[in-house]
Each structure stands twice: as C-alpha cells, then as structure tokens.
Amino acid sequence: MKTAGFTFIRNALLYDYPVVEAITSILPVCDYFVVAVGKSDDETLDLVRSIGDPKIHILETVWDDSLREGGQVLAEETNKAFDAIPQEYDWCFYIQADECVHEADLPAIRTGMARWLDDPATEGLLFKYRHFYGSYDFIGASRRWYRREVRIIRNDKRIRSYRDAQGFRIFSPLLLSPGLKAWAKKKGRPEKLHVRQLDAHIHHYGWVKHPAAQQRKQFVFNRLWLPDEKVRELVGDADVYDYDGTEPLERYDGTHPAVMLPRIQAMNWRFSGDPLAARWGWKNRLSRALEKYTGWRPGEYKNYTLLR
DSSP: OOEEEEEEESOTTTTTOOHHHHHHHHGGGOSEEEEEEEOOSSSHHHHHHTTOOTTEEEEEEOOOTTOOGGGHHHHHHHHHHHHTSOTTOSEEEEOOTTEEEOGGGHHHHHHHHHHTTTOTTOOEEEEEEEEEESSTTEEEOSTTSOSEEEEEEESOTTEEEETTTTEEEEOOHHHHOGGGHHHHHHHOOOEEOEEEEEEEEEEEEEEOSOHHHHHHHHHHHHTTTSOHHHHHHHHOSOSSOOOOTTSOEEEOOSOOOGGGHHHHHTOOOOOOOOGGGOOOOHHHHHHHHHHHHHSOOTTOOOSSEEOO
C-alpha cells in the first residue's frame, strides 16, 4: 500500500495558515506529498521548502482569480496537486492548510486504508471534524459547522475537487471533456463518492487566528465568491476581526496535535467566548437535541454516500 498526500496554499504567512503543521501532521502516513504553492505576496514558497522532507514535492502555480463563482479556484488548485500524484500511489490523503490530524489518530487511519485497500466499492474515507472558533479552547456547536468530510480518496483521476474544495465527486470522462464544460456546468451530474467512516478527526483551525490576520483572510476569502463591493459591505473596514462572543460553542477538553502546540502556546490574543451566552435558535436547539440522543442531524448536507 502506497499513500500520497496533497494540499495547496498561497500567502500562508500573510493570512496565518498553519500549513507546515497541516503537512507534517500527516507526513508519517504518506510516502509522497505534493504541495501546490500559488504565487504569493509573502515567503510562502520558502516556508514550505523549509520543511525539508524528501517526500515533499512542490508544484508552483498561479491562481486564476477570475474563477470567483462558488470558490472554484480552490477546487482548481486542489486538482492541480492531485493530478501531480503519480499513478503508483493507491490512496491520496488531502489536507487543507488550516487542518491537522492528531498523531493519536494515525494508527486508525493506517488501519482503515489497509482494510479497504482491496475493496473497489470504497472510493474514499470519511473523517469526523472539530471546528475550533476564536481560541483553541472552543469548538463550534451549531449546524453551520459540517460534521464529516472526505479526506482520503482513491488515486482515480475521475475524482475531482467539488465546488469550493470542501469535498470530492466522481465525474464521468464525458463531463471532464473540455469541449463540454459549459454543458457540464449546467447539466452535469457528478456522483458522490462511496466512503467508509474512519475513527479519526480532522482538527480545523480556520477560525482560530489573530483577529488582524482573520480580518485580512475574510476580505480575500470572500472575494472568491463575491464582487468587491459586496465584500466591502460584508467585511467592513475594521483592522481586526470581531469574533462573535455569542457563537454557539462547546469547551474542548481534549488534546491538540503535537505539531500545533508551539502555535497554541504563542497565542497572543484574547477571546471572550462564553458557551452560556450562546444564541441558540429553535432549529439549532431541536437539531442539537436530536443529534445528542440519536446521532441524527435533520437535513444535514452530505457530500458523500456512506457505506455500512
């Protein structure tokens, strides 16, 4: 069994992405790793090079910032990295630049990849998620945080990053034909991956940044979906991001991946989140109660088909 990791990044320093931690958190289960490094306004390329692991192969790219609709450029960059993985690798482990895997979960990940390696029905492997918000002590508890997503896929190039690169779908060769892209955009029906659930988590740190870096990220990130005037209206002109102290949260009592500890210890801002002050609408309250007692989240969006 051979496994390749892949990710993409641009302006990691400017927007405070823990991309080094993301990559190194899964390197132990990877035999090869592709990092698509977009042309940046900071020293991101040198940062990735500084990891210094011979498994890492850097693909220098230029982002097409005209691909705003639905965050499409993020999927394009993901696909560039995925397509650079040689065919000899069986599994491809995707990690985004603000995600990490705990070292305690690596054995379960290895076991899952080995268990379903020869099962052609299994097209990907599903992870549970912890979304940290405001600080490293709280995780999001409302419905807006997705619970699971696919992060390991077969090395099958019919699989494409979907929409804004949150997950993946399988496209038929017909839908991938350049001459039919316009038709596929309107009529194409990419298939959800058939996946198995792993007993492992992705720790998502995209909402744990210094408020100044978070504000810079909000402006650039929203430009991937919206015209500039809408972005200015939404984000405003403040120098720092105002974390919502009434966001529905739960206190996190577990441990963080070891690769994240230096960053956590260097945290230099304060977050005033209070789970007791959370604004829980009736939909969130009902959904939370059902999820707690049955494991079911009503109306949950699932970017995959779970095999039993």
